[in-house]
Amino acid sequence: xxxxxxxxxxxxxxxxxxxxxxxxxxxxxxxxxxxxxxxxxxxxxxxxxxxxxxxxxxxxxxxxxxxxxxxxxxxxxxxxxxxxxxxxxxxxxxxxxxxxxxxxxxxxxxxxxxxxxxxxxxxxxxxxxxxxxx
Amino acid sequence: xxxxxxxxxxxxxxxxxxxxxxxxxxxxxxxxxxxxxxxxxxxxxxxxxxxxxxxxxxxxxxxxxxxxxxxxxxxxxxxxxxxxxxxxxxxxxxxxxxxxxxxxxxxxxxxxxxxxxxxxx
Numbered sequence: 001x002x003x004x005x006x007x008x009x010x011x012x013x014x015x016x017x018x019x020x021x022x023x024x025x026x027x028x029x030x031x032x033x034x035x036x037x038x039x040x041x042x043x044x045x046x047x048x049x050x051x052x053x054x055x056x057x058x059x060x061x062x063x064x065x066x067x068x069x070x071x072x073x074x075x076x077x078x079x080x081x082x083x084x085x086x087x088x089x090x091x092x093x094x095x096x097x098x099x100x101x102x103x104x105x106x107x108x109x110x111x112x113x114x115x116x117x118x119x120x121x122x123x124x125x126x127x128x129x130x131x132x133x134x
Numbered sequence: 135x136x137x138x139x140x141x142x143x144x145x146x147x148x149x150x151x152x153x154x155x156x157x158x159x160x161x162x163x164x165x166x167x168x169x170x171x172x173x174x175x176x177x178x179x180x181x182x183x184x185x186x187x188x189x190x191x192x193x194x195x196x197x198x199x200x201x202x203x204x205x206x207x208x209x210x211x212x213x214x215x216x217x218x219x220x221x222x223x224x225x226x227x228x229x230x231x232x233x234x235x236x237x238x239x240x241x242x243x244x245x246x247x248x249x250x251x252x253x254x255x
Contacts, residue, residue: 121225122208124199128182 004073007080014084015064015091019057022095026102027053037109052105056098063094137164138213139178140206141192144169146244147253149191156210163213190241204237 001009027049034045067090074080140156142149153167168175170187179194186192186202193206201209212221224233240247 118222120195120199120209121212121221122201122205124195125202125205126200127198128179128194128200130194130196130198131178131180 003076003080004070007070007074007083008068010080011068011084011087012064014088016061018088018091018095019060019064022099023053023057023060026056026099030102030106033106034109037106048109052102056102059098060091060095064091067091137166137196138209139166139168139194139196140210141168141170141175141187141194143188143191143244144172147248148240148244148251149248151248151251151253156214159217160215161213162215162218165210165213190238203241204234207237208233 030052031045031049034049035042038044038048067087070083070087074083142153144150156165156167168178170192171184175182175187176184182192182194182200190203191206191210192203193201193209195201195209208221208225211217211224223229
């Protein structure tokens with residue numbers, strides 16, 4: 001196995017492991033949150049959670065796959081590590097952005113729920129008698 | 135609260151346009167429109183000061199609560215499914231004075247604004 005192939009294999013292994021780790025973290029901790037958002041409806045929460053995580057995996061694996069190609073030859077271990085650091089760093093940044101995107105979706109869902117039951121925004125100026133229609 | 139009555143000025147083009155727009159919005163609270171100081175308005179609210187309602191938009195809830203001017207506008211926003219969030223935002227202590235100023239300005243110049251926008255009769 002040439003050093004170039006080794007670099008690719010290490011890149012894929014690290015990227016996939018990181019993606020799965022972040023995905024599982026979102027799945028585990030997001031569930032509690034979604035159950036709260038959907039008033040304890042666990043079936044719906046699990047379903048939405050699953051859909052979100054599938055989207056997360058698709059985008060991340062898609063990026064990992066697209067960013068695989070280095071575009072230049074790697075000759076020794078030092079170049080390999082340098083190439084890896086750039087590639088894995090980008091994967092980490094994309095993962096981070098996706099993670100915050102997920103949190104944003106969660107907080108939006110929560111906002112929808114919170115606003116609903118509130119009363120009028122302001123106190124009335126006065127009260128008057130209302131003549132009911134006959 | 136299940137319904138609110140909006141006493142609007144039928145003479146002003148801007149108000150009529152706003153009325154049309156409101157009719158199309160999906161509502162969380164039913165809105166009824168009655169021309170201000172009309173016989174119908176006097177019949178529904180016999181103790182209300184109807185001269186005052188000609189000066190600015192007035193909203194009366196079915197529990198008798200009266201919201202005059204900028205408060206009325208906020209209550210109309212609150213009744214709309216899409217703008218309820220905005221009614222809370224605009225009613226916050228930091229924003230309320232600005233909301234009141236802007237709304238009063240629009241109300242006072244409603245005839246001129248309606249003419250400029252080509253909405254008068």
